[in-house]
Amino acid sequence: MCLAVPGKVLSCAGADVLDRTARVNFGGVVREVSLAFVPEAAVGDYVVVHAGFALTRLDEAEAAKVLAELAALGEPAAPEGGADEVR
Amino acid sequence: MRYVDEYRDAVGVAALAREIDRAATRPWTVMEVCGGQTHAIVRFGLDELLPARVTLVHGPGCPVCVTPVELIDRAVALAATPGVTLCSFGDMLRVPGTRGNLLAVRAAGGDVRVVYSPLDAVRLAERHPDRQVAFFAVGFETTAPTTAAAVVQARRRGLGNFALLVAHVLVPPAIEAVLAAPANRVQGFLAAGHVCAVTGYEEYEPLAARHGVPVVVTGFEPVDIRRGMLACVRQLEAGRAAVENEYARVVARTGNPHARAVVGEVFRVVDRRWRGIGTIPRSGLALADGYAAFDAERRFPLATVTADEPAECIAGLVLQGSRKPTECPAFGTRCTPEHPLGAPMVSSEGACAAYHRYRRPQPAGVS
Ligand code: SF4
Numbered sequence: 287m288c289l290a291v292p293g294k295v296l297s298c299a300g301a302d303v304l305d306r307t308a309r310v311n312f313g314g315v316v317r318e319v320s321l322a323f324v325p326e327a328a329v330g331d332y333v334v335v336h337a338g339f340a341l342t343r344l345d346e347a348e349a350a351k352v353l354a355e356l357a358a359l360g361e362p363a364a365p366e367g368g369a370d371e372v373r
Numbered sequence: 374m375r376y377v378d379e380y381r382d383a384v385g386v387a388a389l390a391r392e393i394d395r396a397a398t399r400p401w402t403v404m405e406v407c408g409g410q411t412h413a414i415v416r417f418g419l420d421e422l423l424p425a426r427v428t429l430v431h432g433p434g435c436p437v438c439v440t441p442v443e444l445i446d447r448a449v450a451l452a453a454t455p456g457v458t459l460c461s462f463g464d465m466l467r468v469p470g471t472r473g474n475l476l477a478v479r480a481a482g483g484d485v486r487v488v489y490s491p492l493d494a495v496r497l498a499e500r501h502p503d504r505q506v507a508f509f510a511v512g513f514e515t516t517a518p519t520t521a522a523a524v525v526q527a528r529r530r531g532l533g534n535f536a537l538l539v540a541h542v543l544v545p546p547a548i549e550a551v552l553a554a555p556a557n558r559v560q561g562f563l564a565a566g567h568v569c570a571v572t573g574y575e576e577y578e579p580l581a582a583r584h585g586v587p588v589v590v591t592g593f594e595p596v597d598i599r600r601g602m603l604a605c606v607r608q609l610e611a612g613r614a615a616v617e618n619e620y621a622r623v624v625a626r627t628g629n630p631h632a633r634a635v636v637g638e639v640f641r642v643v644d645r646r647w648r649g650i651g652t653i654p655r656s657g658l659a660l661a662d663g664y665a666a667f668d669a670e671r672r673f674p675l676a677t678v679t680a681d682e683p684a685e686c687i688a689g690l691v692l693q694g695s696r697k698p699t700e701c702p703a704f705g706t707r708c709t710p711e712h713p714l715g716a717p718m719v720s721s722e723g724a725c726a727a728y729h730r731y732r733r734p735q736p737a738g739v740s
Contacts, residue, residue, distance in 0.1 A: 289567070290515065290567045290570065290623075292376040292377065303631075312374070313375075313377075322631065323629050323631040334567075334570065334623050338493070339518065339632075341629060342623050342625070345622045348621040348622040349376060351621075352380075352596070352600070356388070356596060359385070
């Protein structure tokens with residue numbers, strides 16, 4: 287139930303904080319999401335969404351850092367299909 | 374999907390497993406608190422590639438599982454009340470109470486709706502002023518702000534026909550309860566990333582220090598979970614007991630101030646019974662006085678029934694990490710997702726459901 291999913295903000299609407307909403311793209315599925323908790327979110331940001339509300343703006347620099355660390359574990363980049371196996 | 378698939382990279386996951394193997398020189402037991410993580414662990418087999426010295430046990434972080442049976446009974450009674458529409462997240466419908474479940478009420482003609490967001494319930498109340506619309510508010514700190522924002526909206530719109538049946542629970546008191554259990558063997562925790570996205574992790578710092586246990590804020594994808602475990606094992610090996618954030622792309626130290634503020638306004642902290650575990654002090658939320666008018670338990674006469682669990686169900690032990698679902702004698706035989714004896718077999722975050730879906734029964738004691 288605590289699952290929250292990252293999606294990309296396509297557009298924002300609403301001036302008042304509690305009524306601010308965004309259209310968010312989750313890998314092809316677009317949903318309307320409340321921005322009541324993340325009023326600073328802007329078009330192009332990734333937000334992490336739970337039960338119809340954005341909970342945070344995803345920090346893309348931190349995300350890149352983890353992936354760089356992973357690559358530096360001494361492994362060549364993931365071979366084709368490496369990620370498919372576990373999907 | 375961006376920011377999901379990269380963190381499922383099989384090569385990276387295997388490389389991290391080797392790092393954990395290298396780091397662990399002694400036996401350690403680590404608990405993942407969150408049921409969402411339990412599902413990822415069982416689904417991707419993340420416990421199976423671990424060195425035998427590192428044991429991962431599943432925690433109480435399944436809000437559906439720990440909702441006390443008397444609250445299920447009240448939801449059932451509410452749903453059966455003429456003129457009432459009961460809205461709930463889908464997981465709750467099959468959870469057995471003492472007198473059936475919500476699905477049975479719906480089959481008998483009750484108006485039970487599955488919603489994706491508490492805001493859907495507010496919209497329903499607005500569209501149907503002739504009906505009383507109640508939302509069964511289940512969930513941890515991740516979900517509580519969404520419920521709180523919904524009731525604030527209902528008040529601003531003057532919706533006198535909207536109410537909440539509140540079953541929200543809090544994670545840190547549950548961790549305290551696990552640590553206080555006499556049979557406890559957990560030495561470190563993976564804290565639930567999306568709970569911390571709301572609350573931050575300052576609250577865990579005194580807890581980690583007081584009990585001498587490392588707490589690592591951890592995400593939900595295979596790479597995240599392996600990274601959380603590696604950080605936890607490294608701390609244990611070094612004799613450290615700090616709070617570390619391995620989910621910094623989503624979690625900030627102080628969490629989300631807007632979400633915390635609305636929870637603080639709408640709810641107050643109360644003692645709460647956890648199904649299978651018992652009462653944990655200051656572990657639940659109830660509506661604050663200013664929002665009491667939206668409390669379904671005040672608006673409707675919902676008799677309190679105190680009920681016992683089926684004796685066979687060992688959900689309490691499963692939820693506290695002292696038994697694996699496969700060690701339950703009813704697992705997969707008398708208890709299945711179609712005919713559940715206990716809530717952990719129903720919920721998408723329940724450990725019993727995860728094992729039933731992804732793993733064949735194994736001999737007792739295999740971790
Ligand atoms: S398998 Fe069923 S009966 Fe056994 S602990 Fe899990 S929910 Fe309870």
